[in-house]
Every structure is written in structure tokens, then in C-alpha cells.
Amino acid sequence: MTRPAHIAHLADPDDDPFGPEASDRYFNRELSWLAFNRRVLEEACNPAHPLLERLRFLSISGSNLDEFFMVRVAGLKGQQLKEVDRRSADGLTAGQQLGAITEEADALMASQQAVWGDLRNALDEARLHVLRRDEVDAEATEWLETHFREQIFPILTPQALDPAHPFPFIPNKGLSVIFDLVRRSDKEPVRELVMLPVSAARFVRIPGEPARYVTIESILKRFAPLLFPGYEIGGAAAFRVLRDSDMEIDEEAEDLVRYFANAIKRRRRGRVIRLELETGMPEALAAVLKSELGKTDAIITESGNLLGIGDLDTIVDENRPDLKFPPYVPRFPERIREFGGDCFAAIRAKDIIVHHPYESFDVVLEYLKQAAIDPDVIAIKQTLYRAGKQPAVINALIAAAEAGKSVTAVVELRARFDEEQNIYWASALERAGVQVVYGFLEWKTHAKVSMVVRREGGKFRTYCHFGTGNYHPVTARIYTDLSFFTADARIGRDAAQLFNYVTGYVEPVDIAKVSLSPRDLRSDLLALIDTEIANVRAGLPGGVWAKMNSLVDPAIIDKLYEASGAGVEVELIIRGICCLRPGVPGMSENIRVKSVIGRFLEHSRIFAFGNGAALPNDGARVFISSADWMPRNFDRRVEYMLPIENPTVHDQVLDQVMVANLIDTEQSWELEPDGRYVRDEPGDKPFNLHRYFMINPSLSGRGAAIGASDAVPTLSLRRRR
Known part of the structure; x- marks a missing residue:
């Protein structure tokens, strides 16, 4: 091999x-x-x-x-x-x-x-221009000079590079321009460095139509004589720095909030990992940068004439609807509407599954807002991994606390690149009287769970929300995720134990439905795959269908290889990392892996197991989860996996969401045994799962799918290659 x-x-x-x-x-x-x-x-x-x-x-x-x-x-x-x-x-x-x-x-x-x-x-053909140096006409030059003098010049701080001026600290993602100058008065060579403030717009739009943009570094180079009067400009080139942004956790830290606040500051000064040089940079200037910034074996690259490709998102915001996807407005779940907007009445009547972004994240906000003002609600417990900068979720929890309810928020301080925002929210919640808990020091709390305890008829009833995505109103508009609402008492008790595990380190006992990591999630998954192996060996049908972001864990991969060898059909939808090699004779010939990349970011985690049924909807086991199949999710994070047992919701998740992902041909890539990804051919009947869910009724509503060409067939245990 x-x-x-x-x-x-x-x-x-x-x-x-x-x-x-x-x-x-x-x-x-x-x-x-x-x-x-x-x-x-x-x-x-x-x-x-x-x-x-x-x-x-x-x-x-x-x-x-x-x-x-x-x-x-x-x-x-x-x-x-x-x-x-x-x-x-x-x-x-x-x-x-x-x-x-x-x-x-x-x-x-x-x-x-x-x-x-x-x-x-x-873009030029569409009359949206990012101007090259020779494309800036006299009128634009005049406007840019005024803009430079008034808006850019005041915030620039040129720094000489000589023995009296040590090389300055360049911040992470810092974009700078280095100059070789000659002083006219005595022909003395001088080297200068100008850091471009992160607050400055990367692309400057010249007023009027058509839209014309110029990069700030090219403006600086063009008007450098205004910044350096009395000097001849010899050479000038841009460069960019990326620094180590990971954070090591001190298990002896006594004040976690203070520790992370200081760690964020240290991260900004992490060692240089990559130094990007503008193509064509004069060798003398490149030598200085390599000497000063490449001391820790930084990876040095010539990255073309536009450094920081990610900054192009500024131009994407241009008001040109003709050059963007048609706007899409998510639907509010119909099941909630049927109960006059009463979330608790709707959940009490039947478990509900909501499919984001096709159905609005507003339903989650309404669930929390209703809990905040409902006089019968006694307590709210909520995990917060990434809540974003929009305060809707935070405001609902604050309102509940101010209304006298017992509110607990588990805030994860180690949500990478959201640490600072989460510290801010934690402080705001604590000021309002919310009990803020940071969970385990060595494990991230990644589970997305909310529970509301309500007094009904002299007893308490627990309502739960389990999500595959974050409580983040912005990403909920572009990530595909599932929200599951239930008033099942067994799941409510499990959710309560999950929170007690995180807030008080109380080990769960007699968990009825929910699998938890780092406790038993991996072992439960291995057991489910073992059941499929045993069923096939006993002459029954067997199949595994799983959708996630990443598959890395060797134990799970090896078990899937074992299942393939036993004849279990395995179909995986893995958007990102996949360390499993599919389609290898003698090892994984019964495993198919595909990746879906399209308008929305596929983010939901759904796992289904045939369970010996001739057709999955006759008895397959279906789960949703917050966890990918990675060692970190199994060993270093608090995650959940929840069975979907309500027949209607079970079939919606399996026969709609899962199947649509499996049969998509317009946004799918197949992983080959040699590691190559090959884009699917749409074929005679192309199917686009994002378009399907945008034009069809919501999972939480009623009605048949529309558009015969987009209909989703029933999932069978027979391969569809």
C-alpha cells in the first residue's frame, strides 16, 4: 500500500x-x-x-x-x-x-x-475598481492627497531605523511599509518604518461612481514625500506579520478572568510565525526585516502585491445587490406561530426542531425573552461559548436576573479569539446579578444548552434547548445548525446534571438520554458502531451516516475501518478536516466521504445508525451533537450528544436534513483514496441542498416539499454512488 x-x-x-x-x-x-x-x-x-x-x-x-x-x-x-x-x-x-x-x-x-x-x-468589467498605481487619474489624485493630509497623515508615526532607534514592535496582523530614503541636504541614507494603524480603513473609497478603491499602503507610498519632506524616496515595500496567538493555560491560576485578560495582552506580543513580504521588495529592505522579525525561524513568504487577502471583505460590503446572492429572509418557525407565539406551549405540545439559517434564530431569542418575563419561570441556566458582539442573548439573561429569577450563565473564557468579548459579557452579566461560572479549567465547555425551569400546576417543568451551533445571532444567519426544543422530563434531568457537572464538578449519575464528553461520548459512539458491525454479521442491514465539521480521532476512524471491513455502509459528510482515508480496498472500501461548501457554512452535527432496520425511518437511531469527532472534543471539552426519539422530528432530521446533504451534487466534493477532493458533477438532475431548504417549508411547519426536481427521496441502506 x-x-x-x-x-x-x-x-x-x-x-x-x-x-x-x-x-x-x-x-x-x-x-x-x-x-x-x-x-x-x-x-x-x-x-x-x-x-x-x-x-x-x-x-x-x-x-x-x-x-x-x-x-x-x-x-x-x-x-x-x-x-x-x-x-x-x-x-x-x-x-x-x-x-x-x-x-x-x-x-x-x-x-x-x-x-x-x-x-x-x-470587478473592473462590473465597474467596481481596485485601482492600480497607473490607474489613478489627476482628479482622483487630488482627492486622495487631501484625504491623506487630513485623514491619514495625522495618525502615522514614522520611525527611523538606526542604532538610536531599535526596531519597533509590530503587532499581530500588523501591516507596515518600510522605506529607503536619501536626505537631500547631505545625501545621507536613512531607513524609516511606518506602521499602518489597525483603525485605518485598508481600502479607501474615492467618492462618486463608479466605485473606486485604493489600498492605504499604496496611498502612503504615493504621498510619502509629504510625510518625508527633504528626502528622496529610494525604495518602499509593504510587509505583514502574523504572531503566535494560541494561549497556554496555567492550571495554578487563582483568578481566571484576570489571567485571561493578561493572556490576551501577551498573545498580541507572541513570537512571529509568518512574515509576509510584498513581491519585488528590494533585497536590502527584505534583509532588514528577515534579520529583525525572522529570528524565531518565522516562515518568510513573498505574498504577492496584495498582503492580507482577508481584508477584501471591506469591498464585499459595497452596495451592489446585482453582484451578490439574492437576499434571504429566514422564516419564523410555524409551530410557534400555531401557538400564538407561546414558545413553552408549543414545546409542551411536541418536541420541535428548528433548522438555521432557513428558520430564524429569533425563536431562540424569543424562548429566552419569554422566560425572562414569565412570572412562572423560576430559573434559567445557559451555556455561552461564542455569543458574538450583538447583546440579544445577554440582554435576555440580564432581564431575567433583574426580574428576580435565578439565572446561571456558564461563560467559556477560552473560546479562541472571543475571549475578550466573553470577559466583557461575563462582567455585564455579573453586574446584573447573574451567577457566572467559568467551568472546568482544563476543559472547554463547548456544549450549547439552555434550560428553563417553570412552575406549572404546583410542579416544576423543565424546558430545554440543545443546539449544534453557538448562541450567536450573526453566525446563525450564515451557519447551518439545528435547534432542538423539548420538555421531556428525562432530558431535563440530564441537562440539570450537565450544568451541575460544569458549575460544581458534580459527577453525573443515572444519565438517561444524553452522552457527555469527556465522560462517555467516545465510548458511546464506538458502541453504536459496534452494534452496526454486529447487525451486519448477523445478516441484518447496517449503516452509519454522520455529518460534522471534522473527523480526526484515531479510535473512531479505526472503528469505522472495522465497520467497513464487516460490510457496514458508511457515508460521511465532513466539511473540513478528514483524516480517514475512504475507498481503500481491504480497509475502507465501504466508506464514502464528501464535503459540502456553498452559500452557507455547514455546521450541524448529526449522527445516524441503521440499528438493523431495513429502512432508516423504520428504526434508525438519530442523534444531534455539539461535538466533532476529534480528540479535543472527546477528551478536553464538555460536549453533548442527544438522541432524537420523537418520530416526527426523527424523520425530519434524517429524511430531510441528512438526505439532502447526502444527495447534494451542486456544492459537493468527493474525497478520493489518495487525498484529492473531486467536485461532484451535477448530472441530469442537479440538487442543491441550500436552495432546497430556502424554497421549501420549514422543518417545524407543515406541508409537502415543493419543486419536483428538488424533492428529497427517502434514505435507503443502499449505496448511491
């Missing part, structure tokens, strides 16, 4: 203590992520998308790559510098992974620049 082509050159099998089997059984996690980001970039080339949406995909690919370097590459660099003898599941050292990552990331960045060149030409 040979290694996949894209990692075959990375390690000598004779030097690999894992043996060649390790690299044959698993794809490398980091390279799989880079492959995902390349699929995102490919959407920027998709002619089916409007032009500014293509630019959005390019911007996302740039922001994604920045975060990858700031976290994942930074972690590997740390291992390498500390000489940590740890290998990836596929048998590679940190150094070998960094070598492969650098090669692939360089190719990806080159592709981003090429795509930007193509999109820039297309």
Missing part, C-alpha cells in the same frame, strides 16, 4: 517508528485542513456564484489561512523549538509537518493571488 501522493515525500518509512501503516491509514490533520481551505478558495472561482460572493470566498480563504498559521502552525513551531518528540497520527514529526505545510501554504497563497488577479479584472 502506497502513501497518498501529497504526503508520500514527507517521511522515510525506514525512519518512521509508526511504520508505513500510520501514513497509509490516516491523512495528516494539517494538510487536510489546507485541502479544505483550497476548496473554499475554489468557490471564489465558481461562475455559479455572483461576483462579490466569489470575492467573499477569497477573503474567507485568506482569513482562514491567517488563523491556521496563528494557531496550528504556531503550535507545531512551539513543539519544534522545545524539541517535543511527538508525532502526528500519520507518523510525522513537527518538523516534517512544517515542511509540508510551508510548501502547500505557499502554493495556496500563490493561488489566492492568481484568483485575486482574475477577480480584479472581473
Whole structure:
């Protein structure tokens, strides 16, 4: 068995203590992520998308790559510098992974620049211009000079680079321009550095139509003589810095909030991980930057003529509806409407599943707002992982506390890049009288759970919301997620134990329905797959269908390989990282893996197991979860997995959401045994799952699907290759 082509050159099998089997059984996690980001970039080339949406995909690919370097590459660099003898599941050292990552990331960045060149030409044709240096006419030059003098010049601080002026600190994601100057008076060479403030707009729009943008760094270069009077401008070039943004946790920390506040400050000064140089930078200037910023073995790249591809999102905001997806307004769940907007009455009548973003996140807000003002509500408990900057959820919890209810909020301080916002919300909640808890020090609380305890007829009834996504009103409009509402008493008791586990370290006992990590989620999943193996060996049908963001965990992957060998049909929808190799004879020939990339970000986690049924809706077990199948989700996070047992909701999740993902042909990529992703051919009857859910009735409503060509067939245990 040979290694996949894209990692075959990375390690000598004779030097690999894992043996060649390790690299044959698993794809490398980091390279799989880079492959995902390349699929995102490919959407920027998709002619089916409007032009500014293509630019959005390019911007996302740039922001994604920045975060990858700031976290994942930074972690590997740390291992390498500390000489940590740890290998990836596929048998590679940190150094070998960094070598492969650098090669692939360089190719990806080159592709981003090429795509930007193509999109820039297309934007020109659409009368939306990002001007090149020679395209700025006299009138625009006059306006830009005034803008520079009034809006940019006052916030710039040039700094000489000489023995009396040490090289300044460049912040994370900092964009700067370095100049070689010659003083006219004595012909003395001078080197200057100008950092561009993060508060300054990256792209400056010239007033009028058509839309014309100019980058701030090109404006600085053009009007540098105004900043440096008495000097000749020799050379000038932009550069950008990415720093280590991961945070190590001190398990001895006594004040977690203060610790994280200080850690955020330290993160801004993390070691340089990547130094991006503008293409064509004079060698003398490049040498200075490499000497000053490359001391910690930073990865140095020439990144084209536009550094910071992620900043293109500014131009995406241009008011050109003709160049964007048609606006989509989510529906409010019909089940709630049927009860006059009374969330609790609707949930009491029947479990409800809500499908975001096709159905509005407002239903979650209404559930919390109603709880806040309902005199019969006694207590609210809520997890907050990423709540975003919009205060709707926070305001509802504050209103409940101010109304005299017992409110507990589990705020996760380690939600990466949201730490500062979460500290702010925690402070606001505490001031209002909310009991704020930060959970386990060594584990992140990633479960998305809300429970409301209400007095009804002299007794207490617990209402629960379990989500696959965050309580984040903004991402809920672009991420596909599920919200499950129930008043099932058994699930309510399980939810109460989950909260007690996080807030008081009280070990759950006699859990009825919910699986929890790091307690038993992995073992429960392994047992479910074992049941499918046993069913097939007993002559019964067997199948596993799972949808998630990432599949990394070796124990789960090995169990899926075992299931494939036993004849279990396994179909996986994995948007991002997949370390499992599908379709390999003798190991995974019964496993199919696909990735869906489209208008919305597929984020829901759904797991289904055939359970010996001839047809899944005759008895398959269906679960929703907050967890991907990764070691961190099983071992270092508090997560949940919940069975969906209400027959109506069960069929909605399985026969609608799951099947639509499985049969999508317009936004899907198939993972090949060698690690390549191949875009699906739409075929004679193309199916787009995002369009299907935008034009069809909500899961929580009534009515048949419309559009015969978009109808979703019943899921069968027979392969659909």
C-alpha cells in the first residue's frame, strides 16, 4: 500500500517508528485542513456564484489561512523549538509537518493571488475598481492627497531605523511599509518604518461612481514625500506579520478572568510565525526585516502585491445587490406561530426542531425573552461559548436576573479569539446579578444548552434547548445548525446534571438520554458502531451516516475501518478536516466521504445508525451533537450528544436534513483514496441542498416539499454512488 501522493515525500518509512501503516491509514490533520481551505478558495472561482460572493470566498480563504498559521502552525513551531518528540497520527514529526505545510501554504497563497488577479479584472468589467498605481487619474489624485493630509497623515508615526532607534514592535496582523530614503541636504541614507494603524480603513473609497478603491499602503507610498519632506524616496515595500496567538493555560491560576485578560495582552506580543513580504521588495529592505522579525525561524513568504487577502471583505460590503446572492429572509418557525407565539406551549405540545439559517434564530431569542418575563419561570441556566458582539442573548439573561429569577450563565473564557468579548459579557452579566461560572479549567465547555425551569400546576417543568451551533445571532444567519426544543422530563434531568457537572464538578449519575464528553461520548459512539458491525454479521442491514465539521480521532476512524471491513455502509459528510482515508480496498472500501461548501457554512452535527432496520425511518437511531469527532472534543471539552426519539422530528432530521446533504451534487466534493477532493458533477438532475431548504417549508411547519426536481427521496441502506 502506497502513501497518498501529497504526503508520500514527507517521511522515510525506514525512519518512521509508526511504520508505513500510520501514513497509509490516516491523512495528516494539517494538510487536510489546507485541502479544505483550497476548496473554499475554489468557490471564489465558481461562475455559479455572483461576483462579490466569489470575492467573499477569497477573503474567507485568506482569513482562514491567517488563523491556521496563528494557531496550528504556531503550535507545531512551539513543539519544534522545545524539541517535543511527538508525532502526528500519520507518523510525522513537527518538523516534517512544517515542511509540508510551508510548501502547500505557499502554493495556496500563490493561488489566492492568481484568483485575486482574475477577480480584479472581473470587478473592473462590473465597474467596481481596485485601482492600480497607473490607474489613478489627476482628479482622483487630488482627492486622495487631501484625504491623506487630513485623514491619514495625522495618525502615522514614522520611525527611523538606526542604532538610536531599535526596531519597533509590530503587532499581530500588523501591516507596515518600510522605506529607503536619501536626505537631500547631505545625501545621507536613512531607513524609516511606518506602521499602518489597525483603525485605518485598508481600502479607501474615492467618492462618486463608479466605485473606486485604493489600498492605504499604496496611498502612503504615493504621498510619502509629504510625510518625508527633504528626502528622496529610494525604495518602499509593504510587509505583514502574523504572531503566535494560541494561549497556554496555567492550571495554578487563582483568578481566571484576570489571567485571561493578561493572556490576551501577551498573545498580541507572541513570537512571529509568518512574515509576509510584498513581491519585488528590494533585497536590502527584505534583509532588514528577515534579520529583525525572522529570528524565531518565522516562515518568510513573498505574498504577492496584495498582503492580507482577508481584508477584501471591506469591498464585499459595497452596495451592489446585482453582484451578490439574492437576499434571504429566514422564516419564523410555524409551530410557534400555531401557538400564538407561546414558545413553552408549543414545546409542551411536541418536541420541535428548528433548522438555521432557513428558520430564524429569533425563536431562540424569543424562548429566552419569554422566560425572562414569565412570572412562572423560576430559573434559567445557559451555556455561552461564542455569543458574538450583538447583546440579544445577554440582554435576555440580564432581564431575567433583574426580574428576580435565578439565572446561571456558564461563560467559556477560552473560546479562541472571543475571549475578550466573553470577559466583557461575563462582567455585564455579573453586574446584573447573574451567577457566572467559568467551568472546568482544563476543559472547554463547548456544549450549547439552555434550560428553563417553570412552575406549572404546583410542579416544576423543565424546558430545554440543545443546539449544534453557538448562541450567536450573526453566525446563525450564515451557519447551518439545528435547534432542538423539548420538555421531556428525562432530558431535563440530564441537562440539570450537565450544568451541575460544569458549575460544581458534580459527577453525573443515572444519565438517561444524553452522552457527555469527556465522560462517555467516545465510548458511546464506538458502541453504536459496534452494534452496526454486529447487525451486519448477523445478516441484518447496517449503516452509519454522520455529518460534522471534522473527523480526526484515531479510535473512531479505526472503528469505522472495522465497520467497513464487516460490510457496514458508511457515508460521511465532513466539511473540513478528514483524516480517514475512504475507498481503500481491504480497509475502507465501504466508506464514502464528501464535503459540502456553498452559500452557507455547514455546521450541524448529526449522527445516524441503521440499528438493523431495513429502512432508516423504520428504526434508525438519530442523534444531534455539539461535538466533532476529534480528540479535543472527546477528551478536553464538555460536549453533548442527544438522541432524537420523537418520530416526527426523527424523520425530519434524517429524511430531510441528512438526505439532502447526502444527495447534494451542486456544492459537493468527493474525497478520493489518495487525498484529492473531486467536485461532484451535477448530472441530469442537479440538487442543491441550500436552495432546497430556502424554497421549501420549514422543518417545524407543515406541508409537502415543493419543486419536483428538488424533492428529497427517502434514505435507503443502499449505496448511491
